[in-house]
Amino acid sequence: MKQQRRKEMNAMALGMLGRVALSGLLDAMLLWGFARAGVVRPEIALLYAMVVVLVNGVYYLLIRSGVNRRYKDPGLTFAQVVTALLLQTCFLILAPQVGYLFLINFFVIYGFGVLGLSTFWYVVSWLIGSLALVLAFSVAGAHLSFPVASNFSQLLVCLSFILTLGRCIYLTNMLSRMQRKIMEKNQQLVLAMKRVQELATRDELTNIENRRSLMEILAVEQKRFQRGGTPFCIAILDLDGFKAVNDNFGHAAGDLVLKTFVEIVRNEMRLSDHFARYGGDEFVLVLTGTTVQEGVTALDRICAETEMYDWSKFGKDIVLTASIGITDFRPGESIDEAFQRADMALYGAKAAGRNRVMISPDTFEASDGGTTIRAF
Numbered sequence: 001m002k003q004q005r006r007k008e009m010n011a012m013a014l015g016m017l018g019r020v021a022l023s024g025l026l027d028a029m030l031l032w033g034f035a036r037a038g039v040v041r042p043e044i045a046l047l048y049a050m051v052v053v054l055v056n057g058v059y060y061l062l063i064r065s066g067v068n069r070r071y072k073d074p075g076l077t078f079a080q081v082v083t084a085l086l087l088q089t090c091f092l093i094l095a096p097q098v099g100y101l102f103l104i105n106f107f108v109i110y111g112f113g114v115l116g117l118s119t120f121w122y123v124v125s126w127l128i129g130s131l132a133l134v135l136a137f138s139v140a141g142a143h144l145s146f147p148v149a150s151n152f153s154q155l156l157v158c159l160s161f162i163l164t165l166g167r168c169i170y171l172t173n174m175l176s177r178m179q180r181k182i183m184e185k186n187q188q189l190v191l192a193m194k195r196v197q198e199l200a201t202r203d204e205l206t207n208i209e210n211r212r213s214l215m216e217i218l219a220v221e222q223k224r225f226q227r228g229g230t231p232f233c234i235a236i237l238d239l240d241g242f243k244a245v246n247d248n249f250g251h252a253a254g255d256l257v258l259k260t261f262v263e264i265v266r267n268e269m270r271l272s273d274h275f276a277r278y279g280g281d282e283f284v285l286v287l288t289g290t291t292v293q294e295g296v297t298a299l300d301r302i303c304a305e306t307e308m309y310d311w312s313k314f315g316k317d318i319v320l321t322a323s324i325g326i327t328d329f330r331p332g333e334s335i336d337e338a339f340q341r342a343d344m345a346l347y348g349a350k351a352a353g354r355n356r357v358m359i360s361p362d363t364f365e366a367s368d369g370g371t372t373i374r375a376f
Ligand SMILES: Nc1nc2c(ncn2[C@@H]2O[C@H](COP(=O)(O)OP(=O)(O)OP(=O)(O)O)[C@@H](O)[C@H]2O)c(=O)[nH]1
Pocket: 205, 238, 239, 240, 241, 242, 243, 244, 246, 250, 251, 252, 253, 254, 255, 258, 279, 280, 281, 350
């Protein structure tokens, strides 16, 4: 993965270098034109072309050999920008008759810098460029001119502006494409993060909360209870004889049964309740702001709906019921303690013949004198 990313970065850096070299050679051709027009000596155009080839050749070797990997910016943008600024400054001094050409190149160079420089290095390169300009103007300022004496040199000046505008537009376009790509990637990242979060908190088969998420919900409810005494109950729901569905009709039928049971419960629960799959055919309902007595009413309905449901569509003669154990959460206790009580109640419901809701035995001991409630 890292190797692949490195390869991509190198390919990008080399691609950019190719464009920089092409841009330099275009300038060399313009200089050649100015030499033909008698504005500069031909050696200037030749020297410019040679320096462009040499400098870009060195950067090519640095990138190909992997030396660039030692730096945070593998495109060596800062070094390239400074080299280009110094190159333009030197030629501004050497050929002030076409000084405008090197001066407008400063804009192209900084446009290129936007693609890879951080604000700090951008400012540093701007300071270097400014110093170079001060130097160039102090040495050759008096000789700077705009070569428009002949029609041919006017044409060349016009062409150089057209080419510079083209390069600026190209860079701006490249920047906006990069920005669009980044935005697209960000959107993909947000979706991927959402999916990861979903996978971490949702049960994949039934799309309700999973065990991990349930524990977080219970911790929140416990805190709320401790702060304001808002009552809540924990109910553990288990299908009776579910294993037989798997054994007789296959895992796929079993999955459909689990999904259907989830729908039955969802239809009966309140929006403020939390429903989670604890594992296998065991589910947990956290009934918020509810007393045990109120909770039992809803759970009775779930038992009745489960029993009445036509399960035979998933396999001939399937009859399913649910057993449920419920308890309230009590002051000073841990989630584990409450959970164990609900589990004992569920065990009691199974032992008492299944298809029923059972309240944890000591619930009414505290208030009512110990009662269990049977659903039917
Ligand atoms: N189809 C399906 N089956 C599952 C899944 N997870 C667990 N199981 C099966 O669910 C069954 C649960 O076993 P038990 O709790 O003994 O099933 P039971 O027949 O309902 O037993 P009682 O609760 O005593 O009535 C096992 O056969 C598991 O293989 C699942 O995601 N899909």
